[in-house]
Amino acid sequence: MDNNRENVLQDTALIFEIKGNSLDDGPGIRTVVFFKGCPLRCVWCHNPESIRKAVELSFDEKECLGCDSCIGVCPCGALDRAAPHFIDTVRCTLCLKCVEACPSAALSRVGRFLTVDDVLEAVHKDLPFFKTSGGGVTLSGGEPTLHLDFIEILLKELRCMGISTLLETCGLFDMDRFADRVFPFLDMIYFDIKLMDEEEHEKFCGVSNHRILENFERLCGLSRTGGAEILPRIPLIPEITATSRNLEAIASYLRGLGVSRVEVLPYNPLWMQKLRKIGVSSDWGGNEIMRTWMKPSAVEACRDIFRDFEMS
Ligand code: SF4
Ligand code: SF4
Ligand code: SF4
Structure with missing residues (x-):
């Protein structure tokens, strides 16, 4: 079989890891399914092995x-x-x-074509922990919505089993298909918002933020009528997203939409080691500030910007 075929069968998806017992990707203890393939090209990508939709x-x-x-x-x-x-x-x-x-x-x-049954088998191992911890299954990546047919079937199965579901997304997807086929089966969405300036978004993430913000606004509207809760998340990247100008612009935008809760993600430089393993070089690898962990005080200063806008 050709390992590089993007979808071997309609009911398979390319997945690079299924992590059990995770405490970092949503409430409680969770099984996290990491899909391979992403429409963005963030220069700091924390999972660079997830970007290419290929083994x-x-x-x-x-x-x-x-x-x-x-x-x-x-x-x-x-x-x-x-x-x-x-x-x-x-x-x-x-x-x-x-x-x-x-x-x-x-x-x-890196990457295997798995069926929905393969994923459910892995989820079964964590079932006893979901009930006691308030956990469930998180779809992450990469961008899970690139595998829309697959996640629709998977989410329906999880809903039938009474398992809580969470999607981590970059926000770039076909909103009409998403709203009909995926949104009804989600309990929570972690929606990344990186840069408010469109040109900077193109420069650092490889695409315009126009459709991402449009999707976010439509999702906020959908969420208000019932269904999945939306939590915007802002990755703090030194001198790129973690600037007062960008964070104030995001805070003002979110407040304008009536959003009162946000999560900031402290910078983690370990992506550089992962990048080396897959043989990709980065123009940003030599940048000292990108090789350094962010100080807790710097993270708190970023959180303060959102507190100033009365967001928790
Ligand atoms: S490097 Fe490994 S995977 Fe690639 S052709 Fe050689 S043996 Fe095969
Ligand atoms: S959206 Fe996430 S997975 Fe995609 S390139 Fe950016 S950081 Fe990586
Ligand atoms: S040389 Fe290194 S990578 Fe190659 S088989 Fe031996 S241990 Fe593995």
């Missing part, structure tokens, strides 16, 4: 034992110690023979 090969230099078993089995000569990222992605056909030969999991496959 990829990851190489973790720190785990490598230097045994060269992988080089011996590669039929394409795609592994070369002299190459900048070890894997020559142009030559690699993703046969994954090197992954099977690797004794240390330094080489690994």
Whole structure:
């Protein structure tokens, strides 16, 4: 089977991780399903392995034992110690023979085509924790709505099982299809708002924010008539989103829509290590401020901006 086909069957989706027992992605203990593929290209992407809607090969230099078993089995000569990222992605056909030969999991496959039943099987393991903790299932990524047919079926199944559902989204999707087919089966939506200035959004996220904001406004309207609760979330990226000008503009926009709750996400520089593993270089990697964790006082100063607008 060709590993790079975007959708092998209609009822499969490309998923790069299912994380059980998570305490970080919504209320209570949750199973988090990470979908692969995203229409944005944020320069700080916290899950860079999620962006391409294709299976990829990851190489973790720190785990490598230097045994060269992988080089011996590669039929394409795609592994070369002299190459900048070890894997020559142009030559690699993703046969994954090197992954099977690797004794240390330094080489690994990123992304599998899974069925709804595969996901439900993973969810079943966490079922006992959902009731006691008020948890459930979170769809994350990447952008789950790129797999709309799949998440519609999955969400319906979860609703039948009485499991709480949460979607984390970048907000760029076909709103008419989303409103009809996905929104009715969600309990909560975490909606990322990154930059209010359209040109900056294009520069740092690769697309205009026009449709994202339009979708947010329509979702707020839908939410007011019942259904899923919407929580806007703002990733704090030093000198990009975490500026007083941008945060004040977001706060003012949200207050204008009657939103009173917001979550800010402190900056995490670990994305750079993940980027290296999939052999992608970044123009931002050499930027000292992007390599540094944000100080708690700086995060609080950002939260204060929203408090000034009477938001919690
Ligand atoms: S929207 Fe999220 S997953 Fe997509 S590129 Fe931006 S940070 Fe990465
Ligand atoms: S996946 Fe196959 S072609 Fe690619 S580097 Fe590994 S062995 Fe070589
Ligand atoms: S097989 Fe694995 S451990 Fe051995 S050299 Fe290749 S990547 Fe490193």
